[in-house]
Amino acid sequence: xxxxxxxxxxxxxxxxxxxxxxxxxxxxxxxxxxxGAHFGMSRTLxxxxxxxxxxxxxxxxxxxxxxxxxxxxxxxxxxxxEVRRALEIEIVRLVIKRWKPxxxxxxxxxxxxxxxxxRRGEPKVAGRLAGEFHIRLAQLTGNRLIARYMEELVxxxxxxxxxxxxxxxxxxxxxxxSELVAALRAGDADAAIAIMDHHMGVVEKRAxxxxxxxxxxxxxxxxxxxxxxxxxxxxxxxxVAAQKRGRAK
Amino acid sequence: xxxxxxxxxxxxxxxxxxxxxxxxxxxxxxxxxxxGAHFGMSRTLxxxxxxxxxxxxxxxxxxxxxxxxxxxxxxxxxxxxEVRRALEIEIVRLVIKRWKPxxxxxxxxxxxxxxxxxRRGEPKVAGRLAGEFHIRLAQLTGNRLIARYMEELVxxxxxxxxxxxxxxxxxxxxxxxSELVAALRAGDADAAIAIMDHHMGVVEKRAxxxxxxxxxxxxxxxxxxxxxxxxxxxxxxxxVAAQKRGRAK
DNA sequence: GGCTGAAATCTTGTATGCATGAATGGTCGC
DNA sequence: GCGACCATTCATGCATACAAGATTTCAGCC
Numbered sequence: 297x298x299x300x301x302x303x304x305x306x307x308x309x310x311x312x313x314x315x316x317x318x319x320x321x322x323x324x325x326x327x328x329x330x331x332g333a334h335f336g337m338s339r340t341l342x343x344x345x346x347x348x349x350x351x352x353x354x355x356x357x358x359x360x361x362x363x364x365x366x367x368x369x370x371x372x373x374x375x376x377x378e379v380r381r382a383l384e385i386e387i388v389r390l391v392i393k394r395w396k397p398x399x400x401x402x403x404x405x406x407x408x409x410x411x412x413x414x415r416r417g418e419p420k421v422a423g424r425l426a427g428e429f430h431i432r433l434a435q436l437t438g439n440r441l442i443a444r445y446m447e448e449l450v451x452x453x454x455x456x457x458x459x460x461x462x463x464x465x466x467x468x469x470x471x472x473x474s475e476l477v478a479a480l481r482a483g484d485a486d487a488a489i490a491i492m493d494h495h496m497g498v499v500e501k502r503a504x505x506x507x508x509x510x511x512x513x514x515x516x517x518x519x520x521x522x523x524x525x526x527x528x529x530x531x532x533x534x535x536v537a538a539q540k541r542g543r544a545k
Numbered sequence: 546x547x548x549x550x551x552x553x554x555x556x557x558x559x560x561x562x563x564x565x566x567x568x569x570x571x572x573x574x575x576x577x578x579x580x581g582a583h584f585g586m587s588r589t590l591x592x593x594x595x596x597x598x599x600x601x602x603x604x605x606x607x608x609x610x611x612x613x614x615x616x617x618x619x620x621x622x623x624x625x626x627e628v629r630r631a632l633e634i635e636i637v638r639l640v641i642k643r644w645k646p647x648x649x650x651x652x653x654x655x656x657x658x659x660x661x662x663x664r665r666g667e668p669k670v671a672g673r674l675a676g677e678f679h680i681r682l683a684q685l686t687g688n689r690l691i692a693r694y695m696e697e698l699v700x701x702x703x704x705x706x707x708x709x710x711x712x713x714x715x716x717x718x719x720x721x722x723s724e725l726v727a728a729l730r731a732g733d734a735d736a737a738i739a740i741m742d743h744h745m746g747v748v749e750k751r752a753x754x755x756x757x758x759x760x761x762x763x764x765x766x767x768x769x770x771x772x773x774x775x776x777x778x779x780x781x782x783x784x785v786a787a788q789k790r791g792r793a794k
Numbered sequence: 795g796g797c798t799g800a801a802a803t804c805t806t807g808t809a810t811g812c813a814t815g816a817a818t819g820g821t822c823g824c
Numbered sequence: 825g826c827g828a829c830c831a832t833t834c835a836t837g838c839a840t841a842c843a844a845g846a847t848t849t850c851a852g853c854c
Contacts, residue, residue: 327835338809339836340589347593351600360815360836375688378639379632386631439624445694576805587839588806609806609845 390437
């Protein structure tokens, strides 16, 4: 197939980041032509990229319809968390089983970075690093397949958090990461599993237990910001306007 | 994307079956042209099919190289089983949690079919049905994602069994399926988990604890069957000859 | 006789074109 | 003034063409 063509990978990463940071809102249309023009590649390659993103759950694509940024449903979100929790627990077991002291150092290094980003007031960066912590943990099992699955799950969770979660929801229970590493170091499987299980519960609750739907919140924001400037709206926020149309459909 | 074009799906299913039944040996080249000609479709669609098969782990594809039927390594095989075991156990938990009496009837129906096939002396069919039992079980969790993962895992296990396993390895521990359903019906999570865990151990052992590498066994078969007809070999078994070349690389 | 190297051949990587099916905007009727 | 219908526009499904990179073959040489 078309593994690591630089252009293709670039487009894939760019779209992924844009989706996760909600620079592209859920429901935004992703026409092949336009993307191709932007990245300087033909629709053939764009299609491959979109297919991959669809497989990762970041893009919704139905036949004969323009692909859109995925809008995870609450049900899907729960499913993702359910699988993730199970796999995370297994990962903890496996990492302890194959533990090496160097792991502890590396993980703690990651935690320090994350903490630094948080203190710097960059919650998005901190959230991304938190995700990478979990992915790295999965890689430490030495099981490539489980790592691949976890990568997909963490990515989807990020989108879910962005869609459903409260602002700064990614901060949830980041202390537990430290506790987890301590338990791993100590080789205390039961404790580590309990921490991970609880951690997943916290993250899921923050992600899904929302009172205000993200949608209406965003709408409210927009209206508040543009109230009184009705005439200028189209010019001021063309992207958002386009997105609303795409989403409504 | 290109979801359910009938031709595409047909080709995908056909290749999948051919690979799992080892009508196409691991290492066999899969040139886009040839496949396209066979199924009456262009390389564009073949590419999509091959990409999907690659994602499922049934096809190896490196850039600029002809795709081949996957040759799982022992290490990969272990990884697959490791993930599968963890997920299967979680599936048992979830199915019990969401149990409905109708589930029992359906699962027992599947077991009867499987048993019938076995008695009819069709181990391949029985093996396929055994796989479908596990997939169905995953679907009964109501979690689509976990079902998708399990589908991939069962498929890959089938290939692994075909490559590494002894003949009839798929028969392994099929009684345990009945015991499992009984435990599920009874709502006995601990028992069901224990049975599933043990079952996975049995299947894995049968699949991987092989004394004779499948490769040399196959070679032996061929030689035995064609001994003395050296000159005629290329004509008699062109496919196999081609495969050997492809595999050696 | 086996090995090195280059031509010939086979395949894939990618772009593009045409046909077909959706989405949109405008108009007509109520 | 509002809603349904139709033409236009747009975007995708798929095939094909061409360029570039592998692979194989064959010849010449050590």
